Amino acid sequence: MRIARFTAAKDGQNEPAYGVVTGDLDQFGQPAEDAVVVELAGDPMYVGVRVLEKEHRLADVKLLAPVLPRSKVVGVGKNYAAHAAEMGGDQPADPLLFLKPNTSVIGPNDAILYPQQTSHLSYEGELAVVIGRICRDVPPEQATDVIFGYTVANDVTARDLQKTDNQWARAKGMDTFCPLGPWIEDDLDPQAFIDGRRLQTFLNGDVVQDGTTADMTWDIPNLVAYISAAMTLLPGDVILTGTPEGVGPMEPGDEVEVFVEGLGALTNTVARR
Numbered sequence: 001m002r003i004a005r006f007t008a009a010k011d012g013q014n015e016p017a018y019g020v021v022t023g024d025l026d027q028f029g030q031p032a033e034d035a036v037v038v039e040l041a042g043d044p045m046y047v048g049v050r051v052l053e054k055e056h057r058l059a060d061v062k063l064l065a066p067v068l069p070r071s072k073v074v075g076v077g078k079n080y081a082a083h084a085a086e087m088g089g090d091q092p093a094d095p096l097l098f099l100k101p102n103t104s105v106i107g108p109n110d111a112i113l114y115p116q117q118t119s120h121l122s123y124e125g126e127l128a129v130v131i132g133r134i135c136r137d138v139p140p141e142q143a144t145d146v147i148f149g150y151t152v153a154n155d156v157t158a159r160d161l162q163k164t165d166n167q168w169a170r171a172k173g174m175d176t177f178c179p180l181g182p183w184i185e186d187d188l189d190p191q192a193f194i195d196g197r198r199l200q201t202f203l204n205g206d207v208v209q210d211g212t213t214a215d216m217t218w219d220i221p222n223l224v225a226y227i228s229a230a231m232t233l234l235p236g237d238v239i240l241t242g243t244p245e246g247v248g249p250m251e252p253g254d255e256v257e258v259f260v261e262g263l264g265a266l267t268n269t270v271a272r273r
Helices: 081-086 140-145 160-165 169-173 190-195 220-230
Strands: 004-010 011-019 038-041 050-057 073-077 095-098 113-114 122-124 125-131 147-154 178-186 198-203 206-212 238-239 256-261 263-273
Touching: 004 038, 011 050, 073 178, 095 169, 122 125, 125 198, 125 220, 125 256, 140 147, 147 238, 147 256, 147 263, 160 169, 178 238, 190 220, 220 238
Parallel strands: 073 238, 113 263
Antiparallel strands: 004 011, 004 178, 011 038, 038 050, 073 095, 125 147, 125 238, 147 178, 198 206, 198 256, 256 263
């Protein structure tokens, strides 16, 4: 099921709530016009999926980031060989990890703020994994036991700062640099992405990235195992699994949409900070 986090100001509901988004998605990852959000009692990651009788038209709610990471977003660099090549280097022998703070997370249709510190802000469309329970040293074959679900991400990067700082804290960790959404799909197995799901990024409607998750060098179970061997993962932590080739600059006024087959589409605009 597709689990969203939302506010429904039209119904006088300003506090964030969780709900299940009904209906099928079209080929572009968009829900039907008559889709509704059936409200849940509390955060399903902690209390389970408890459906209430209250529902809202999806068109009437504001979707928020479907999860606010409890502690961290763990990124994986150069997990697609073609992207590693376009960045001008070899693919690492092991997964290349970096962290983004939870303050970098924004939701669908929120603005990506272009900071003054950079002159080259880049999109990176990605598949994201949401962790469902506290875990450490997870074997690959048990990864599904700790995964709550999957969502879509944009690993926004200040490319010039990434080169000059010699580490990636500023380049990838500024406010608004981690759009997530539009919801979490909790009914997929990592094998679906090993077999391959299309991942595309659109810049102002034009396709700029077009790949498949089958091209990931390290698949999801092995990423969960590798990361959890280094650090404890907490419920709500997010793993960004890497981006295909085709990354490039975006400017204030641009619209960026990331689509992952079977999950949906995440859209954000870029605005001057």
